[in-house]
Amino acid sequence: MHKAPRGTFDILPQEYAYWKYIEEKATSLCQLYGYQPLSTPIFEDAQLFTKTVAGGTDIVDKEMYIFEDKSGQELALRAELTAPVCRAYLEHGLFNLVQPVKLYYIGPAFRYERPQFGRYRQHHQFGFEALGDADPALDAEVIEMAQQFFYSLGLSRFSIQLNSIGCKLCRPGYLEVLRQHYASYTDQLCPDCKARLVKNPLRLLDCKKTSCQEIAKTAPKIPDYLCPECQLHFQSVQKYLGAMSIPFQLNHRLVRGLDYYTRTVFEVEPRDKGGQSTLGGGGRYDNLIEELGGKPTPAVGFAAGLERIILNLKKQKLDIPALPKPDAFIAYLEEEAKIEAMKLASELRKAGITVITATGDKSLKGQMRQANSLGIAYALILGEQELSKRNVMLRDMRSGEQKTIPLAEIATRLLNDIKQPEQV
Numbered sequence: 001m002h003k004a005p006r007g008t009f010d011i012l013p014q015e016y017a018y019w020k021y022i023e024e025k026a027t028s029l030c031q032l033y034g035y036q037p038l039s040t041p042i043f044e045d046a047q048l049f050t051k052t053v054a055g056g057t058d059i060v061d062k063e064m065y066i067f068e069d070k071s072g073q074e075l076a077l078r079a080e081l082t083a084p085v086c087r088a089y090l091e092h093g094l095f096n097l098v099q100p101v102k103l104y105y106i107g108p109a110f111r112y113e114r115p116q117f118g119r120y121r122q123h124h125q126f127g128f129e130a131l132g133d134a135d136p137a138l139d140a141e142v143i144e145m146a147q148q149f150f151y152s153l154g155l156s157r158f159s160i161q162l163n164s165i166g167c168k169l170c171r172p173g174y175l176e177v178l179r180q181h182y183a184s185y186t187d188q189l190c191p192d193c194k195a196r197l198v199k200n201p202l203r204l205l206d207c208k209k210t211s212c213q214e215i216a217k218t219a220p221k222i223p224d225y226l227c228p229e230c231q232l233h234f235q236s237v238q239k240y241l242g243a244m245s246i247p248f249q250l251n252h253r254l255v256r257g258l259d260y261y262t263r264t265v266f267e268v269e270p271r272d273k274g275g276q277s278t279l280g281g282g283g284r285y286d287n288l289i290e291e292l293g294g295k296p297t298p299a300v301g302f303a304a305g306l307e308r309i310i311l312n313l314k315k316q317k318l319d320i321p322a323l324p325k326p327d328a329f330i331a332y333l334e335e336e337a338k339i340e341a342m343k344l345a346s347e348l349r350k351a352g353i354t355v356i357t358a359t360g361d362k363s364l365k366g367q368m369r370q371a372n373s374l375g376i377a378y379a380l381i382l383g384e385q386e387l388s389k390r391n392v393m394l395r396d397m398r399s400g401e402q403k404t405i406p407l408a409e410i411a412t413r414l415l416n417d418i419k420q421p422e423q424v
């Protein structure tokens with residue numbers, strides 16, 4: 001027996017209501033803020049990620065699905081979607097449009113991680129990106145959008161963590177003092193942090209090991225080392241957030257797992273934390289497009305994990321609208337009625353009525369049981385008597401009430417009933 005690969009899962013019909021709910025909320029949010037949809041391939045040139053997300057991050061060092069195709073080209077399943085969006089922005093000359101260009105996406109991402117609750121090897125992200133504008137108002141708007149997204153889903157028990165990690169000019173100075181701080185603790189660092197000290201010191205602040213966290217607590221704080229421009233940017237973001245009454249917590253140890261961020265970084269943390277809890281995160285990445293070969297182009301964005309959202313919706317026992325059920329079930333007795341049933345189903349569907357027709361050799365009782373288990377409101381029964389008079393029996397499955405209706409009128413009758421179900 002085959003099983004879904006470790007760290008992946010099937011989405012069965014009963015789970016689909018959650019996915020549809022989130023996708024609908026995401027789409028209307030993006031419409032509200034003027035973002036347009038974009039879809040990029042599942043796989044890309046491996047270098048798109050190795051160059052931008054960069055070595056020294058877990059994503060590139062340990063988690064990429066990289067493979068050679070039959071022509072020997074090195075490809076990677078996408079580990080995140082921001083770099084692909086920037087690649088598409090450059091490839092299609094979207095920089096020629098009025099800036100900022102505002103785009104959103106929903107789709108799978110792949111990371112070879114140790115699967116656990118809320119952490120998968122294939123997960124799905126909803127994200128939005130505003131490309132081509134350095135205005136701190138845009139950072140604040142993206143943070144507001146993230147907040148409004150979770151509110152629209154019915155999730156409100158979260159906090160927004162905010163930090164600035166500076167730019168090319170001021171970050172190197174900070175990294176130096178950070179290295180000096182950690183240099184006196186090298187013996188106490190976990191093996192990953194020993195490597196980070198050399199390769200990617202900013203990530204030292206993010207280590208989840210208790211012993212390393214103790215060292216991080218006394219580390220110099222990056223906001224104290226920002227250049228005047230980055231300081232002003234950070235203050236402006238906070239000013240706009242204040243003006244929009246968006247609560248946030250300054251967290252000087254927040255650095256994010258991807259290397260391309262500059263200035264603003266933020267994360268949405270649920271209040272009841274589990275191990276793998278972050279609902280979403282984002283920030284500014286003013287160098288990324290240039291690193292991909294474009295002109296210097298500032299940008300800011302956010303991405304949330306759909307699986308984590310679903311876990312939180314379930315934890316908070318939020319009611320999700322059920323997927324629509326078919327309007328009618330057609331049952332019949334004998335072959336002649338079955339032919340009529342097939343014809344009727346076809347006509348009803350053309351009229352916009354969703355229909356399931358009985359198949360196989362179930363008894364009428366079996367057919368009614370099937371209609372019931374599918375939660376269908378109406379059954380249309382075609383028996384010998386009905387057929388001879390060109391009628392059909394309309395049965396309300398909730399009340400059990402039955403009426404004989406001329407076949408020629410059933411579509412109109414059903415359409416009226418579906419629109420005003422209480423008048424059946």
Ligand code: AMP
Binds near residue numbers: 123280303
């Ligand atoms: P990132 O691209 O790392 O900023 O991730 C964005 C969001 O995707 C995170 O905040 C999580 O909600 C979600 N996420 C990231 N990695 C995983 C994973 N392996 N499994 C499930 N969700 C994930």
